[in-house]
Amino acid sequence: MKGVTIDKAVRKKLTFGQWLNTDTVSGYVFALPFIIGFSFMMAVPMFLSFYYSFTDFNMLNTPTFIGLDNYVRMWNDMRFRNSVSVTFRFVFLSVPVRLVFGLMLAYVLTRKTSGVHFYRSIYYLPTLIGGSIAVALVWGQLFQNQGVINVVLGAFGLDGVNWFGNPNNALWPLIFMSVWQFGSSMIIFAAGLKDIPETYYEAAEIDGANKWRVFFSITVPCLSPIILYNLVMQTIAAFMTFTQAFIITGGGPADSTNFLALYIYNHAFNWFNMGYASAMSWVLLTMVAVSTAFIMWTSKKWTFYANE
Amino acid sequence: MKKLTLFLIATMLFLAACTTADTPIATTPAGGGTTATAPADTAGTGDVVDTGGHPILDAGNITLSFSWWGNDARADAMEASFRLFESYYPNVTIVSNTGPWDGWQQAILVNLSAGTEADILQVNYPWVHNFGQGSNVFLDLDTVSHILDLSEWSEEMLNFMRTADGQLSAVPHGMNGHFLMYNRAAINELGLDRFPETLEEFIEFGRELAADNVALDFAGENRYLAFIAAEVLDNILHNIIFNATGNTFFVGNELGFTFEDAVNAYELFVTMWEYNLIPTIQQDEGIPIQHNPAWLDGRALSAFIWVSTFFVVEDGYEGGPGTVDDLYVAVWPGPAGTPGVVLQRPTMGHAISANTQHPEAAAYFLNWFYTNEDAISAIGSVLGLPGANTASIVAEREGLISGNTLVGAEMLQNVRSGPIHHFFEDENFRQPRHIIMEQLALGIITATEAAQLLLDSQNEQLANIANN
Numbered sequence: 082m083k084g085v086t087i088d089k090a091v092r093k094k095l096t097f098g099q100w101l102n103t104d105t106v107s108g109y110v111f112a113l114p115f116i117i118g119f120s121f122m123m124a125v126p127m128f129l130s131f132y133y134s135f136t137d138f139n140m141l142n143t144p145t146f147i148g149l150d151n152y153v154r155m156w157n158d159m160r161f162r163n164s165v166s167v168t169f170r171f172v173f174l175s176v177p178v179r180l181v182f183g184l185m186l187a188y189v190l191t192r193k194t195s196g197v198h199f200y201r202s203i204y205y206l207p208t209l210i211g212g213s214i215a216v217a218l219v220w221g222q223l224f225q226n227q228g229v230i231n232v233v234l235g236a237f238g239l240d241g242v243n244w245f246g247n248p249n250n251a252l253w254p255l256i257f258m259s260v261w262q263f264g265s266s267m268i269i270f271a272a273g274l275k276d277i278p279e280t281y282y283e284a285a286e287i288d289g290a291n292k293w294r295v296f297f298s299i300t301v302p303c304l305s306p307i308i309l310y311n312l313v314m315q316t317i318a319a320f321m322t323f324t325q326a327f328i329i330t331g332g333g334p335a336d337s338t339n340f341l342a343l344y345i346y347n348h349a350f351n352w353f354n355m356g357y358a359s360a361m362s363w364v365l366l367t368m369v370a371v372s373t374a375f376i377m378w379t380s381k382k383w384t385f386y387a388n389e
Numbered sequence: 390m391k392k393l394t395l396f397l398i399a400t401m402l403f404l405a406a407c408t409t410a411d412t413p414i415a416t417t418p419a420g421g422g423t424t425a426t427a428p429a430d431t432a433g434t435g436d437v438v439d440t441g442g443h444p445i446l447d448a449g450n451i452t453l454s455f456s457w458w459g460n461d462a463r464a465d466a467m468e469a470s471f472r473l474f475e476s477y478y479p480n481v482t483i484v485s486n487t488g489p490w491d492g493w494q495q496a497i498l499v500n501l502s503a504g505t506e507a508d509i510l511q512v513n514y515p516w517v518h519n520f521g522q523g524s525n526v527f528l529d530l531d532t533v534s535h536i537l538d539l540s541e542w543s544e545e546m547l548n549f550m551r552t553a554d555g556q557l558s559a560v561p562h563g564m565n566g567h568f569l570m571y572n573r574a575a576i577n578e579l580g581l582d583r584f585p586e587t588l589e590e591f592i593e594f595g596r597e598l599a600a601d602n603v604a605l606d607f608a609g610e611n612r613y614l615a616f617i618a619a620e621v622l623d624n625i626l627h628n629i630i631f632n633a634t635g636n637t638f639f640v641g642n643e644l645g646f647t648f649e650d651a652v653n654a655y656e657l658f659v660t661m662w663e664y665n666l667i668p669t670i671q672q673d674e675g676i677p678i679q680h681n682p683a684w685l686d687g688r689a690l691s692a693f694i695w696v697s698t699f700f701v702v703e704d705g706y707e708g709g710p711g712t713v714d715d716l717y718v719a720v721w722p723g724p725a726g727t728p729g730v731v732l733q734r735p736t737m738g739h740a741i742s743a744n745t746q747h748p749e750a751a752a753y754f755l756n757w758f759y760t761n762e763d764a765i766s767a768i769g770s771v772l773g774l775p776g777a778n779t780a781s782i783v784a785e786r787e788g789l790i791s792g793n794t795l796v797g798a799e800m801l802q803n804v805r806s807g808p809i810h811h812f813f814e815d816e817n818f819r820q821p822r823h824i825i826m827e828q829l830a831l832g833i834i835t836a837t838e839a840a841q842l843l844l845d846s847q848n849e850q851l852a853n854i855a856n857n
Contacts, residue, residue, distance in 0.1 A: 137857075140502040141526050160824070225674055246671030248831060334670055335827040350495040352816045353519060 134360035139353040151360035161361065163336050164344040165368070171252060171340065172319040172372075175259040180311055183263040187270035188300070201271065208264025217258070217328035221245075224254040224329075245330055248337035255325045255338060266311040273307035274300070305384040313373055320369045341365050449480065451750050456486040456500075457511035458493040463771040470767040474757060481750065501526055508745040509754065514735045517550050517558040518811040522857065525556035527740035533752035541759055541777040549735050549808065559738035560755065563776035565697045566731040566801050567624050567721070569615060570793065574715040575687035584717065585614075587725045588632070588657075595666025598690065614666040616681065616689035619673045622658070622826050623819060624732070625693065625721065629654040631730050631807055632723045639810035642855065644847055651840035655829055659836055670830040678702055693721070696797035697736050697773035703793065718796045720804050731801060734809035736773035765789070774798045812851075821846035 100106060109116075134151055136144035155161050190201045210216055223229050224244040231241030244250050277300065285295045301308070323342040326332055332339035332347075345365065349358035457467060464487065471483035486507045488496065494513065500506040501520065510527070520526045530537060539547065542560060550559045571584055579598070585591040595614030617625060627638050633653060636645030646654075661667045668683075676682070679702050683689040694702055703713045720729030739758070741751045758764050759777040768775075769789045774797075775781050784790045790798060812818050822843065829839045 139522060140498055141520055142522070226672075243671050245675075246669075246673070248833075333827060335831055335833060336824055347816075347820075350498060352820065353498075353522065354817075 130359040130362055133356050134363050136356045138356040138359070140349075140355050141353075144356065147356070151357045152364075154357060155361060155364065160336060160339065161341075161344065164339045164341045167252070167337065167339055168320060168322075168341045168368075171256065171259075171322060172316060174252075175256045176312065176315045176319050178256070179260045179263050179315055180266055180308065182260055183266035183311070184270050184304075184308075186263065187267045187274055188296075190267070191271050191274045201268075204267060205264035208262050208267075214324065214328055217325050220254060220258045220325070221329040246334060248335045251330055251334060251337045255322075255329065258325055259319065259322065266315060269307055269311055270304065273304045277303040302385040303387070305380075306386060309376070309380045309384050313376055316372055316376065317369055320365065320372070341368075450482070451480060451747055452482045452484055453509060453747060453751055453754060454484045454486050454507035455509045455511075455754075456497065456507035458488055458490045459511075459771070460489070466768050466771040470758065470764050473763055473767055474754060477757075481754075483754070504744050506742045506744065508742050508747055508751045510740045510742065512559050512738050512740045514549060514561075514738065515811055515814040515816075517738065517740070518552060519815050521552065523553040523854070525552045525554065525558050526743065527558045528743045528745065528748055528751075529556040529558075530560060530741065530752070531557050533741070533748055536749055536752040537756045538760065541779060545808075546735065546776055549811075550738055559740035560759070561735035561738045561776055562772050563697075563736045563774040563780075564733050564801055565695050565736040565773060566733045566797070566806070567621065567628075567693055568696055568699075568731065568797055568800070569691045569693055569719045569721060570699065570702060571691040571717040571719060572684075572687055572689070572715055573717045574712075575690050578687065579690075584719055586722060586729075588722045589725055591615075591722045592660060592664065592666065595661070596664040599665035610688065611665065611668075611672065611683070612688045612690070613668055613683060614690050616678060616684055616692045617667045618678065618693075619670055619675070619827070620823070621693050622830075623822050626654055626658070626822070626826070627732055627809065627813060628721045628730055629657055631732060632721075632727055637732065637807045637810055637813075639812045642851060644844065644851070648840055648844055651843050652836050655836035655839045655843075658826070658829065662830060670827055679704065679706070691719075696794065696801065699792075699794045699797060700770065713792070716793055718793050718800065720800065723805075728805045730805045730807070732807050732809050733801060734814070735776070770794065774801070812854075815850075817853075818847055818850050821850075 095103075101110065133144060135146055135148060137147050137150075138144035186204055190197055190204065207216075225231075226241065226243060226246070230244070234241055242250055244254050281299045281303065282295060285299055290298065321342055322340050323346065326338045326340045326343045327346070330338040332343050341361065342365070345358045345361045348354040348361065455467075455471070457463070459467070464485075467487075468485065471485065474483060475481060494516070497506065497510065497512075497516070498520065512527070517525075517527070530539070537560070539557075539560070546561050546564065547557060550561055551557055576582075576584065581594075585594040591614065598612050598614050601612070630636070630638060630646045630650055633650050634646050638645055662669050678684050678689075678692045678694060681689070684692055684702075685706070692702065699718075703716060706713060706716065720731050722729045739755055741748055741755070745751055758768075759775075760779045762779075762783050765775065765780045765783040766787055766789065770784070774790060774794065775784050785795075825834070825839050825842045825846070828834045829836065834842065
């Protein structure tokens with residue numbers, strides 16, 4: 082329905098219903114839930130946390146301005162540096178594997194075979210239950226010394242691995258769990274694969290290209306905007322990873338899984354250093370923003386848009 | 390406009406009516422509050438409300454909120470005591486605000502930050518000091534001592550709950566300490582007929598026991614003299630330092646030990662891990678002792694646990710090969726010639742919100758909670774060993790505390806002991822110690838390096854506190 086255009090001359094004559102139905106007002110009404118939610122749940126807390134990052138706030142005191150002390154403290158905090166390192170390792174290892182896995186399965190599941198919708202649903206299930214506490218608990222049990230994974234390794238004559246007792250191994254189960262939740266990227270890849278015109282493949286077939294050549298010369302370039310989207314979204318999500326470490330390892334052993342998000346949480350709510358935690362949150366946000374900007378900058382070299 | 394005015398008037402009347410249903414209590418006259426007065430007509434209905442005859446509770450209908458964490462057994466006991474109080478004082482309603490321990494500290498911290506905390510709060514010992522970083526964030530209970538009889542507790546116990554400025558943040562429910570709980574059946578099964586009494590015997594005993602252990606990177610089917618969970622290693626460190634120096638970890642605002650003491654303590658840990666008499670970090674899978682296969686199968690000959698959790702471990706052991714009668718309580722051993730030691734801290738405490746509208750009613754409830762025999766019986770042992778005089782007497786007379794828990798309670802009063810300083814439980818101090826212990830256990834650092842890191846990290850935090 083076409084809205085009523087506001088005209089100052091006639092505004093006074095509008096009934097409440099007509100006024101509500103004007104383009105401007107109805108637009109604001111529809112946007113209001115988001116505006117309220119964003120303002121109070123995002124914008125206000127963000128600005129407050131920025132202010133707190135320059136204070137000694139501990140949640141119960143009156144914040145005192147301490148300048149850049151919290152940011153300077155980070156520079157000398159070895160555990161902070163370690164948590165940044167652990168976070169980057171997790172991002173660099175989990176995101177590419179997750180994307181490759183998602184793309185591989187999307188490729189298989191977009192083939193015209195029977196039962197493909199069923200399999201697609203099944204593969205999406207891990208993402209539906211997501212990074213919940215229950216799933217983290219189950220994964221924790223799977224990788225215990227006498228858990229299913231080591232039992233299976235033993236059945237193949239392999240030595241079990243002390244996953245959570247050894248700092249060199251502890252990050253891997255968390256990476257595996259992250260990769261296992263490939264469903265969302267898989268679905269987006271599948272949608273992208275379906276959008277690639279069949280004529281491209283037909284032309285390649287006529288030219289005698291083999292399957293690998295078709296995949297790398299047609300599928301990947303055509304899918305590159307989707308890969309970019311998934312890469313950005315998964316990178317942001319990986320930087321914010323918290324639940325797995327919080328539930329399964331608590332950041333240990335010897336801080337080997339102490340993600341930055343977990344370290345921030347501990348400082349804020351367990352060690353009562355909300356000011357310092359706020360400062361670290363802004364550093365995390367900056368890290369995410371810079372990484373995203375870097376990906377977007379490099380994307381000019383490897384993304385292909387059909388209309389360009 | 391007329392409609393709007395009428396609406397506003399109606400709203401104000403409605404709100405006023407709601408407010409009068411929960412009237413703040415009147416100030417109690419000095420000298421007590423035990424004088425019986427006529428029941429009041431507070432509901433404004435013309436009916437007389439029975440307040441139980443106490444002037445503090447006479448001012449009208451009162452709702453007190455009580456926040457606490459705990460399990461189902463504690464829930465049953467707490468609710469029973471609340472309903473009992475309400476039956477004594479029908480104009481008072483106690484509302485529970487409860488949940489499991491996990492995440493509870495964060496919830497309370499947010500409540501306190503927003504000023505929405507309950508009137509009465511079950512508090513953990515470190516909260517009293519850490520939440521306000523030395524200042525009191527709860528009501529100073531000395532201000533209601535004319536209602537809450539503080540003589541129920543010893544000065545030593547109350548001092549645990551006093552902040553740096555001397556304010557009394559909470560009253561302690563009781564005291565707690567770590568003990569070794571031995572499995573007598575498992576020890577006898579090995580042909581042994583006694584328990585190690587000195588630290589040297591303890592190590593030699595464990596060394597022989599663990600000689601056949603084959604799984605070094607796993608729990609496997611290993612035998613351990615003592616099952617000591619990773620998070621409790623810190624308490625052992627405290628015990629070792631106390632045994633060596635006679636000082637607690639912190640004395641006032643300084644460390645109670647030297648670099649050499651720390652090196653010796655960490656070397657002792659390395660010895661215990663090397664001999665495999667306690668599980669290494671790699672072998673500890675974080676399974677609670679009451680569910681741990683090593684304990685239930687009798688492969689762990691002892692466990693190092695809080696006296697307040699004896700009943701949990703005993704309940705868990707019911708499913709094991711032995712019986713609860715096989716369990717025997719002992720203190721952490723000292724070197725030859727030095728008696729063993731138990732370091733103590735309050736199990737928990739109860740505080741009153743600084744923002745409560747009913748400080749005296751809340752104090753009256755707490756006094757009743759700790760001195761009324763029916764209330765003490767209703768609570769039983771679900772909050773641990775009671776420390777208040779009346780509660781202790783009633784608990785012992787009524788058999789509310791028995792078996793190993795009673796043994797532990799008596800040992801807490803009779804063995805060599807020292808207080809656990811609140812700094813020791815502050816996470817800003819504890820976290821670095823935990824990381825140092827893990828790095829030592831994993832062979833990343835030596836005992837000497839660990840000792841230096843310990844002194845650096847603890848002194849740095851002490852300096853932060855001094856600067857604030």
